[in-house]
Amino acid sequence: MAKKSNKKTGPRDxxxxxxxxxxxxLLYRENKDVDIRNELINRNLYIxxxxxxxxxxxxxEYEDIYQVASLGLIYAIERFDTDKGFEFSSFATPTIIGEIKKYFRDKGWSIRVPRRIQELSKKVNTASVFLQQQLHRVPKVEDIANYLGCSQEDVLxxxxxSYVYKPKSLDLSYDNDGDDKDIQLMDLVGSEDKSFTNIENKDFxxxxxxxxxxxxxxxxNDRFFSNKTQMAIxxxxxxxQMTVSRIEKKVLSKLKKEYEKMSL
Structure with a gap:
């Protein structure tokens, strides 16, 4: 009864x-009380x-990752079932990491770029907006370089x-001069000539x-080109048949090793 009285009159925490x-x-599963969830969040923010x-x-940025991870913690709290017998930290970890990796896939750089260039790219974007307001025109590369105290080559x-931060869709269309039909980016991207692969495989x-x-x-030859069974051979x-099978496995293993050497 004392606890019940505290719940009514004292601070919930x-x-x-x-x-x-x-x-x-168990309490949260019964009533979905937001105060209980907040208490669970505070207790497990260390994860x-x-x-x-x-x-x-x-x-x-770390702050962005932390926010996404915190959201993952909330998802884990909502899904956690004490009846399963797992520790909450063991249950929450893959959920949180999954949310972080998903965020990286959606927002991260599509191609690994050196940290120095990533940071400079952010500074260039910020400087470009600031200088455009100050100069009342689109700043030149020289303007940005002078403002940041770096070379024009670094700015370029x-x-x-920055273009690899968010890749363009292959469905993106470009105006085709002198033609009514637009050109899609996928039509401009080169593709691997399969004949080269066939030649390499044939040579191998x-x-x-x-x-x-x-x-x-x-x-x-009989097994893979004439489709004969091991028994027929x-x-x-x-x-x-066991002898044929043993020789076949030995040859395939040898071919695999040769192919791996060629691929190095």
Missing amino acids: SFYADKSDKELF VEILSKKFINKGI EAIDA LERAMSKLNEIELKII ANELGVS
């Missing part, structure tokens, strides 16, 4: 202070801090790097097959 995490989760620090210097490098097979003995060569060679 003092009422929840002597509750264990499990007790709070957010630890996990957020693992993603420092990866292209996104930062501007180029010819060189690899030349190293096989007569029986190995027959088994590979075994009958032709007068050996057991």
Whole structure:
């Protein structure tokens, strides 16, 4: 009864202070009290801090990562079930990391750019907005370089790097001069010529097959080019099917190693 009285008249945080995490989760599952959730959040913010620090210097500000991780903590609290028998920290960690990685996929640099260039890119963007207001015109590269105290080459490098922060959609259309039909970006992007791959594979097979003995060569040709069964090949060679299988595995393993060497 004393606790009930404290709940009505005293601060809610003092009422929840002597509750264990499990007790709070059970209470929250019953009534979805926001004050209980806030208490659980405050108790477990240390998990957010630890996990957020693992993603420092990866292209996104720590404060942004911390906020996303905090949101992940809230999701974990909403989904946690004490009946499963897991520790909350073990349950919350993959949920929080998942939210952080999702944020990186949505907002992060699509191509890894040196930290120095990332920071300079932000300064260039800020300086560009400021100088445009001061000069009443779009600032030149020289203006930005003088304002930041760096070279024009550094500014140009930062501007180029900023384009990889958010890649353009392949569905983006460009006006085609003299033609009614627009050109999509995907039509301008080059693609790998498959004939080169076919030539490389053919050359590899010819060189690899030349190293096989007569029986190995027959088994590979019959199995993969003539679609014969191991039993049919075994009958032709007068050996057991197990022997054919063993030779086949040995040759395939040898070809795999040769291919891996070629790929290095």
